[in-house]
Amino acid sequence: MMKRFALAASLVLALAACQDDQLSRGSTRHLVPIPPATMALMSTKGMSKDDPILVRAYKKESELEVWKRGSNGKYALLKTYPICRWSGQLGPKTREGDRQVPEGFYSVTPAQMNPNSAYYLSFDTGYPNAYDRSFGRNGGDIMVHGACSSRGCFAMTDQNIAEIYAIAREALGAGQRSFQFQSYPFRMTAENLAKHRLDPNIGFWKNLKEGSDTFDVSKEELRVAVANHRYLFNADESTVAAVAQKQRHDEQQVAELVAKGEKPIKLVYNDGDTHESFRAALASASGVSDSKLGFVSRTEGISSGPQQIALDDSGREKIDTPSTALAFASMKEVPAAQPEPRQAASRVAVTQQTAPIAAAAAASSSQETPFYKKMFSGMTDLFSTSDAQPVAETVQVAPAPVKAGPAVKAVPQKRAQGSTGVNVAAAN
Numbered sequence: 001m002m003k004r005f006a007l008a009a010s011l012v013l014a015l016a017a018c019q020d021d022q023l024s025r026g027s028t029r030h031l032v033p034i035p036p037a038t039m040a041l042m043s044t045k046g047m048s049k050d051d052p053i054l055v056r057a058y059k060k061e062s063e064l065e066v067w068k069r070g071s072n073g074k075y076a077l078l079k080t081y082p083i084c085r086w087s088g089q090l091g092p093k094t095r096e097g098d099r100q101v102p103e104g105f106y107s108v109t110p111a112q113m114n115p116n117s118a119y120y121l122s123f124d125t126g127y128p129n130a131y132d133r134s135f136g137r138n139g140g141d142i143m144v145h146g147a148c149s150s151r152g153c154f155a156m157t158d159q160n161i162a163e164i165y166a167i168a169r170e171a172l173g174a175g176q177r178s179f180q181f182q183s184y185p186f187r188m189t190a191e192n193l194a195k196h197r198l199d200p201n202i203g204f205w206k207n208l209k210e211g212s213d214t215f216d217v218s219k220e221e222l223r224v225a226v227a228n229h230r231y232l233f234n235a236d237e238s239t240v241a242a243v244a245q246k247q248r249h250d251e252q253q254v255a256e257l258v259a260k261g262e263k264p265i266k267l268v269y270n271d272g273d274t275h276e277s278f279r280a281a282l283a284s285a286s287g288v289s290d291s292k293l294g295f296v297s298r299t300e301g302i303s304s305g306p307q308q309i310a311l312d313d314s315g316r317e318k319i320d321t322p323s324t325a326l327a328f329a330s331m332k333e334v335p336a337a338q339p340e341p342r343q344a345a346s347r348v349a350v351t352q353q354t355a356p357i358a359a360a361a362a363a364s365s366s367q368e369t370p371f372y373k374k375m376f377s378g379m380t381d382l383f384s385t386s387d388a389q390p391v392a393e394t395v396q397v398a399p400a401p402v403k404a405g406p407a408v409k410a411v412p413q414k415r416a417q418g419s420t421g422v423n424v425a426a427a428n
Contacts, residue, residue: 018153030115050174060186062275074219082275084148085155096139120146190253198315267306
């Protein structure tokens with residue numbers, strides 16, 4: 001009996017985060033070279049495989065960016081990858097087992113790269129950092145890894161993590177001591193800030209925006225310090241002045257949006273989200289085989305987007321806000337029922353979104369259209385197998401929805417069957 005109890009306890013601990021079980025020792029997939037198309041892209045942008053990298057992730061948009069330092073010494077966007085799965089809600093990670101994906105500024109050293117990951121390949125984000133520890137936050141093993149299952153991590157699919165891992169491996173191998181990992185709740189646009197202005201995390205998010213703005217202005221790796229439970233960003237005087245000017249401009253835009261009627265909202269996720277391309281694929285597919293995808297955590301979090309809750313001016317939820325979960329098929333308006341005469345003065349019509357629109361317009365520093373949105377080519381596997389060499393010439397996304405045939409219900413929380421997929425051809 002005691003042995004069974006100990007085994008059960010160890011299993012619970014193993015499932016607390018995206019831990020790696022070291023099941024892949026002897027594999028050489030961590031040595032797969034950077035795809036030729038990506039090497040050619042670097043060349044056109046004045047970069048080389050040995051140049052330092054920097055990574056930025058956005059939860060609401062479900063996108064991860066890889067930046068590289070060019071020959072001019074400034075960082076430029078190399079590629080944008082769709083995130084197949086992240087878990088939790090918008091907001092920081094605070095404790096072990098909360099399923100939250102961290103938000104903040106982290107550092108990834110060569111020791112945090114895991115070639116023997118149970119999730120194909122992975123690297124540890126570095127949570128908790130000094131900022132997290134100043135609040136007494138705990139937990140760990142927060143990874144960027146393959147597959148499409150998350151317990152607090154960024155799941156990228158096997159094919160995409162293979163390419164990201166190779167890019168990071170070459171930069172670290174050429175002498176970069178560590179690369180910066182910036183994790184945000186959403187792109188720091190005026191629209192997002194206006195919509196989330198009454199969120200309890202808005203003070204923290206504005207602190208993250210200081211770092212985002214500093215990077216956007218300087219295009220240099222952030223020099224981050226922590227004091228008084230805040231991130232501090234060291235920069236030269238010209239950068240500080242430019243950041244202050246940008247912040248004034250953004251604040252004016254937020255004020256204008258509010259004056260025009262932009263309502264405050266709160267997004268509530270079933271359990272994290274999935275990039276729109278994967279959601280569309282899973283909605284139209286009959287299933288994905290275990291060997292391609294693996295176990296999908298809480299598939300109800302994939303089949304529906306976030307519930308958008310309207311807030312009043314005090315930040316409280318409006319009583320007349322619908323409580324049904326959002327479907328993911330399309331956007332449409334649900335007309336409000338006609339109120340009874342005696343209640344007409346107290347009721348308002350409610351417009352409900354039936355699907356989230358991910359991937360908001362990129363920040364001014366990254367206007368380039370991601371590769372995976374440029375065009376679709378022939379139908380191929382959605383996910384690379386765990387043991388086969390990944391096809392890394394293109395950024396992997398889910399296929400467009402199938403038009404013909406009956407509608408398919410949301411995938412239940414279990415391993416699905418079958419397979420489908422599409423790759424996006426590299427753009428010139």
